[in-house]
Amino acid sequence: MRRTLFALGLVAVMFLGLSCERRGGGTGGGGEPIKVGVYLDLSGQTSSFGQSTKNGIEMARDEINKAGGIDGRPVELIIEDEQGEPGKVTTVVTKLLRQDQVHAILGEVASTNSLAAAPKAQEAKIPMITPSSTNPKVTQIGDYIFRVCFIDPFQGEVMAKFAANTLKAKRAAILADFNSDYSKGLTQFFKQSFTKLGGTIVDEKTYTQSDRDFSSQLTAIRSTNPDVIYIPGYYGQVGVIAKQARQQGINVPLLGGDGWDAPQLWDLGGEAMTNSYISNHYSIDDPKPEIQKFVADYRARYGVAPDALAALGYDAMRVLGDALKRAGGTDSTKLRDAIAQTKNFPGVTGTITMNAERNVDKPAAVLELKPQERKFGYKETIYPDGMTPPTTAGASPAASPAGATASPAAATQ
Amino acid sequence: MDYFVQQLINGLNIGAIYALIALGYTMVYGILRLINFAHGDVYMVGAFVGLGLAKLLGYTTSIPGYNADTVGHSLWGGLVLVLVGSMIGAAIIGMAIERFAYRPVRKYSRMTTLITAIGVSLLIEYLFVAWYGSAQRSFPALVKNDAIHLFGDVRISMPQLIIFGISILLMILLQWIIYKTKIGTAMRAVSFNLNSAKLMGINTDVVISFTFALGSAMAAAGGVLTAQYNPSIDPLMGIITGLKAFVAAVLGGIGNIPGAVLGGLVIGVAETMVVAYGSDIGLASSYRDAVAFTILILVLLLRPSGLLGSTVQEKV
Numbered sequence: 255m256r257r258t259l260f261a262l263g264l265v266a267v268m269f270l271g272l273s274c275e276r277r278g279g280g281t282g283g284g285g286e287p288i289k290v291g292v293y294l295d296l297s298g299q300t301s302s303f304g305q306s307t308k309n310g311i312e313m314a315r316d317e318i319n320k321a322g323g324i325d326g327r328p329v330e331l332i333i334e335d336e337q338g339e340p341g342k343v344t345t346v347v348t349k350l351l352r353q354d355q356v357h358a359i360l361g362e363v364a365s366t367n368s369l370a371a372a373p374k375a376q377e378a379k380i381p382m383i384t385p386s387s388t389n390p391k392v393t394q395i396g397d398y399i400f401r402v403c404f405i406d407p408f409q410g411e412v413m414a415k416f417a418a419n420t421l422k423a424k425r426a427a428i429l430a431d432f433n434s435d436y437s438k439g440l441t442q443f444f445k446q447s448f449t450k451l452g453g454t455i456v457d458e459k460t461y462t463q464s465d466r467d468f469s470s471q472l473t474a475i476r477s478t479n480p481d482v483i484y485i486p487g488y489y490g491q492v493g494v495i496a497k498q499a500r501q502q503g504i505n506v507p508l509l510g511g512d513g514w515d516a517p518q519l520w521d522l523g524g525e526a527m528t529n530s531y532i533s534n535h536y537s538i539d540d541p542k543p544e545i546q547k548f549v550a551d552y553r554a555r556y557g558v559a560p561d562a563l564a565a566l567g568y569d570a571m572r573v574l575g576d577a578l579k580r581a582g583g584t585d586s587t588k589l590r591d592a593i594a595q596t597k598n599f600p601g602v603t604g605t606i607t608m609n610a611e612r613n614v615d616k617p618a619a620v621l622e623l624k625p626q627e628r629k630f631g632y633k634e635t636i637y638p639d640g641m642t643p644p645t646t647a648g649a650s651p652a653a654s655p656a657g658a659t660a661s662p663a664a665a666t667q
Numbered sequence: 668m669d670y671f672v673q674q675l676i677n678g679l680n681i682g683a684i685y686a687l688i689a690l691g692y693t694m695v696y697g698i699l700r701l702i703n704f705a706h707g708d709v710y711m712v713g714a715f716v717g718l719g720l721a722k723l724l725g726y727t728t729s730i731p732g733y734n735a736d737t738v739g740h741s742l743w744g745g746l747v748l749v750l751v752g753s754m755i756g757a758a759i760i761g762m763a764i765e766r767f768a769y770r771p772v773r774k775y776s777r778m779t780t781l782i783t784a785i786g787v788s789l790l791i792e793y794l795f796v797a798w799y800g801s802a803q804r805s806f807p808a809l810v811k812n813d814a815i816h817l818f819g820d821v822r823i824s825m826p827q828l829i830i831f832g833i834s835i836l837l838m839i840l841l842q843w844i845i846y847k848t849k850i851g852t853a854m855r856a857v858s859f860n861l862n863s864a865k866l867m868g869i870n871t872d873v874v875i876s877f878t879f880a881l882g883s884a885m886a887a888a889g890g891v892l893t894a895q896y897n898p899s900i901d902p903l904m905g906i907i908t909g910l911k912a913f914v915a916a917v918l919g920g921i922g923n924i925p926g927a928v929l930g931g932l933v934i935g936v937a938e939t940m941v942v943a944y945g946s947d948i949g950l951a952s953s954y955r956d957a958v959a960f961t962i963l964i965l966v967l968l969l970r971p972s973g974l975l976g977s978t979v980q981e982k983v
Contacts, residue, residue, distance in 0.1 A: 432953040470942035501824040521805035
């Protein structure tokens with residue numbers, strides 16, 4: 255009897271721990287709601303990304319609904335947590351498509367997860383916009399898959415340019431995440447650009463997300479005397495890698511991408527994050543009025559500064575809202591065409607124009623990590639080849655003199 | 668040479684943690700012939716208890732990460748409190764697992780207990796995922812994050828030094844408990860033959876409980892120490908580490924205490940060397956896990972009873 259009671263107790267405790275995911279309800283006017291499926295990692299290893307993206311999407315939804323929805327129809331979000339596991343992603347997306355019959359899908363930050371979902375959306379002919387998956391393969395899945403961010407060839411190139419031109423680095427080592435499509439893409443394009451700019455890749459090591467210890471990789475990298483170390487991974491591992499690197503006396507700049515952009519990085523990495531730089535989608539220090547308005551609204555609503563993932567989630571939802579309006583309904587072919595025709599849309603993360611590959615050409619911001627203030631400081635903007643910086647004064651914060659000069663020698667303590 | 672020594676330090680350091688966890692596997696097996704699959708999760712629970720205690724003591728992960736001065740604890744006081752507290756916490760959890768999950772099924776076949784162990788492991792893991800989410804949590808630094816220069820280009824960081832120091836201390840303590848105390852003698856008697864021990868008037872339930880407590884405390888120490896070196900913990904951190912510690916226990920000869928320590932060190936050094944020299948022979952650093960298991964297979968083929976296993980007579 256006691257045993258039965260104990261077993262029952264255990265079951266009760268288990269259920270206590272399970273929280274029910276709230277369904278985002280439409281607050282707009284009448285009319286049948288337009289259902290938008292959202293799949294994100296809300297409780298897994300990259301949950302900071304998912305939470306920020308969700309915040310951005312929900313804020314955009316409320317703005318759209320407050321302004322009368324899409325021709326009087328409110329936008330309703332159906333949000334699913336897949337804990338960042340590609341296996342669960344397919345389950346969740348199938349549920350969104352078949353059971354909830356959503357009209358469009360927004361989702362995933364990690365490219366590996368978007369790559370798991372995209373074939374499902376393509377097969378069902380339901381448009382999917384990924385806010386922040388940067389691996390080129392994602393939109394190559396088919397003509398229903400879009401993104402509102404730049405892609406890894408460009409992001410890799412940005413950091414290579416920054417390392418070679420601004421930091422004057424000649425020797426770079428790479429420490430990459432073995433199982434992530436995002437990390438593999440960035441590694442490949444960083445290598446290409448950095449070698450083209452006259453640099454040498456002195457060492458290339460990998461880790462897996464289940465690794466807890468990076469000391470042996472770092473000792474190996476240290477022995478090759480690099481000027482910079484490129485770590486195209488996610489914040490969960492990067493914080494620890496940085497700490498262990500600094501413990502080993504590796505004080506050269508650490509470089510990364512948008513995968514570092516999470517408040518947890520400051521807890522995990524602490525002071526070790528000093529002298530590090532990332533490429534990112536926007537800078538909250540950018541004085542552009544639309545950016546400052548977004549930052550202020552977001553702060554007022556959530557009490558924290560929006561990271562790039564939040565901004566991209568916000569942009570993705572607004573691009574979708576704009577396309578829904580132009581498509582005049584939820585017909586999936588018309589909606590797809592409307593998204594594809596998105597032109598000069600004023601996003602927070604830059605002007606959004608879908609190109610023929612359903613990608614967006616946007617400049618990238620290089621940010622300097624400031625662990626003491628727990629923020630990413632603006633360093634410089636790097637434009638894709640063929641895109642010229644806007645000439646209007648004040649359009650870009652490049653005028654700030656603080657980040658103008660820095661050499662690796664000066665940056666190393 | 669400097670490079671090799673540095674990598675050896677890294678390897679022994681990981682190995683020491685594996686060894687601490689492997690001790691629990693091997694002691695429980697020695698006494699009950701049970702592979703306690705939940706042991707890796709006790710290591711995780713130990714780290715979480717340590718995190719809770721550190722926060723209670725006022726340590727934070729805010730920057731600068733190390734703030735022992737501001738919370739008024741001496742450098743060692745905070746570490747010792749957190750370490751001992753989490754060891755006690757994990758010991759209680761270990762005893763509870765034994766009392767409520769294993770003891771009721773002890774009279775059934777060994778397979779029943781084994782499956783129960785897997786169930787307990789999953790239960791602990793996903794209870795913690797449900798409570799805390801599977802995201803990594805930062806663990807505050809209880810010791811200064813300095814490095815000590817040894818010679819040439821070789822350095823050892825403060826957390827590494829503490830891992831070595833404390834794990835050696837704990838292993839000596841364990842050896843003393845097993846060979847010099849009454850309960851240790853009882854443990855050895857039970858491992859020799861449970862029923863005879865019972866006939867000699869030994870309260871075997873108490874001895875088994877104590878063994879679980881001891882093993883769990885060692886694992887918790889491993890959890891807190893790892894968190895000093897690698898300051899991020901999560902509910903699934905015990906899966907791979909626990910599995911490797913189990914491999915270490917088997918490698919050294921399961922049931923054999925010095926064997927567990929040796930096994931742990933061998934696995935730690937081997938996987939470090941894969942990363943250190945693997946690229947010279949075309950092995951990517953990510954093969955480190957594969958290597959640990961390849962070594963296991965080879966040792967089991969050549970010496971089925973493990974490295975030190977043959978010195979212990981088969982106890983049926």
